[in-house]
Amino acid sequence: MTQQIQTAPPSSVRPGLPHVELTGFEPSLDEDERAVQQAMHQFAREVMRPAGSALDKLSAEEVVAPDSPYWQFLKTVAASGIEFDAMAEDVPPAALARLQAIAVEELGWGDAGLAVSLGAGAFPRMMAARSGNQELVGLCEGRLxxxxxxxxxxxxxxxxxxxxxxxxxxxxxxxxxxxxxxxxxxxxxxxxxxxxxxxxxxxxxxxxxxxxxxxxxxxxxxxxxxxxxxxxxxxxxxxxxxxxxxxxxxxxxxxxxxxxxxxxxxxxxxxxxxxxxWRGHASTWSSAGVAMGQIMTGLARASFEHALEYCHERRQGGALLADHQLVQYRLGGMARKVETMRAVSRRATDYTFLSPSKHPYYTAGSKVTCTDLAFEVADEALQLFGGNGLTREYPVEKLFRDARAARIEDGENHLLSMKFGYLTSLLHRAARTRP
CATH class of the missing domain: 2.40.110.10 (Butyryl-CoA Dehydrogenase, subunit A, domain 2)
Structure with a gap:
């Protein structure tokens, strides 16, 4: 009697690899969304990353000097037609919110500092446009x-x-x-x-x-x-x-x-x-917090991608880093955090664009989540690079520094988290007194 050898089932019966987009595990983008994403991604890779890397090595005085790469970057932005605050009258608000989130994430993936500069550069005009004050829109037009x-x-x-x-x-x-x-x-x-x-x-x-x-x-x-x-x-x-x-x-x-x-x-x-x-200030602050979440999602994704690539190049203990189970566990944690950030930042974007009564303390809570997680991802990326991560030869050292700054700007994170807690208390009290 011969023993039957169990063979593995044909590969066709196993699940294939899942659908992913450039930004990860999300439903398919439509034609317009993918076109915007690809254009912004190319701009971020070819223009923002080289400019950001060059500027990072300069003194603060040199960054703003007349011959600085900063000014060439702004000229390239103007020539490309990229607008941080693009508003299309024929696009439904929900679709516009999603397009903004997709586009700004790519800017953060390219360089977080330059992304913030573009956002701040557009901020007066954007808030003037939302107020409907055309005189102020004209005053801000073409001005940083x-x-x-x-x-x-x-x-x-x-x-x-x-x-x-x-x-x-x-x-x-x-x-x-x-x-x-x-x-x-x-x-x-x-x-x-x-x-x-x-x-x-x-x-x-x-x-x-x-x-x-x-x-x-x-x-x-x-x-x-x-x-x-x-x-x-x-x-x-x-x-x-x-x-x-x-x-x-x-x-x-x-x-x-x-x-x-x-x-x-x-x-x-x-x-x-x-x-x-106070209502005007609250609206302004909500908009700023939304952009920070989108930008830092891009930075975290960049940190994860650099680490993932390095782990498939670097060998340790006779095997690629990516083949070690502990490294796989760490990469899984980083990927989960990036996906969480994207979900939170997109939700905050929708809330701020579409809610009949948005509130900046909710936006503040989302900013805390995204910036804290971005720092954790950048920190883990640097750790996976080992000693190389501490050198300027590799990009994660800069990403780590850029991520750290975001936990303070646009409101210090502990204080903002406290404000979100205060808001939840207000909501609880209001619910208890509601007839």
Whole structure:
């Protein structure tokens, strides 16, 4: 009697490899989405990565010098027709939100610092367009922008929307170092921003978010600062700049102080004035947080892809790194985090574009999730490279530094997580008192 040898079933009966897109495990893109993604990916690979790498090696002063690769990068962007804030009237809002998320992720994949520079550059025009103020749209057209919302003595606490959030020992909120007085159809601005204003050294127009006195002082009856959000041309008399900031990460992004000495702008340049200030500020902040999640998803994906490629080249213990089970486990963890970031950033994008009543504290929570996970992925990528990861010969060292910066910019992550928790408490209390 002969023994039957069990043979493996034909390969045709086994599941094939799953469908994946450039960005991973997601449903198929439609023709327009794939065209946008491929175009942005090519731009990110051929233009952004070389420019970002070159700028990373320069001093902050050299980055903004007339012969810097930064200016050639901006010229290439302008010639390509790429717009961070592209808005098409014939595209449904849901489709537009998805297209933006796809496109901005590719920018972050190319270079996070340059992606933030493009986002900040478009920010004043984008918020002017959303307000419907065509005069301000025209004022911002063709000008590199920035968002001036952070100050030396009023950083993340400037993001407190509710009086109950301030510390119990504080009799009133913090008006900060940069303030405005509004009177007779004119806004007069004095003080300085912090050194962390993205595009601060080079911007031509700024969206300025600051405390304001309308004739009754800077604080309301609850001790909360009044405010104004206003578009300011930065070539006006009284505007000056500090030195560009030397920093750990995102060195391709120029950042620095902006000073205001009795700078006068007409009140019609305001996007959010008087009682509308807090709602306007909340809308602005929501938009910024959404972009940060998209950009950092791209950075995390880049870190994972570099690590995956390296693990299929580097041998250790007589085998490729990719063949070691522990390495496979680590790569699986990185891939899960990238997929999580994409899901969270896309959800935050949809919420901000489509919700009838969006809220920046939810967006803040998504920003925390994406930037924390991006840092974890970049850190693991560097670890998989071993000693090579610490050298500038390989790209993960820069990605690690760029990822670290994102946990502080646009609001420090612990504070933002606390605000999301505060929002959940407000929702709980509202539900309990609802009839």
């Amino acid at each position: 922008g920035c968002w001036i919302g952070t100050q030396p003595d009023r950083g993340s606490d400037g993001l407190s929307l509710y009086p109950a959030e301030r510390h119990a020992a504080a009799p009133q909120g913090n008006k900060g170092n940069l303030t405005a007085r509004v009177s007779g159809g004119e806004i007069v601005i004095n003080g300085q921003s912090s050194a962390w204003v993205s595009n601060g050294p080079v911007a031509q127009v700024g969206l300025v978010t600051i405390a304001a006195d309308y004739g009754e002082g800077f604080f309301d009856s609850e001790g909360h600062p009044r405010g104004v959000e206003v578009v300011v041309p930065l070539d006006l008399p009284g505007v000056s700049r500090g030195r560009p900031l030397e920093k750990l990460g995102k060195r391709a992004l120029p950042q620095g102080e902006v000073f205001f000495d009795d700078v006068k702008v007409p009140a019609r340049f305001a996007l959010a004035l008087g009682d509308e200030y």
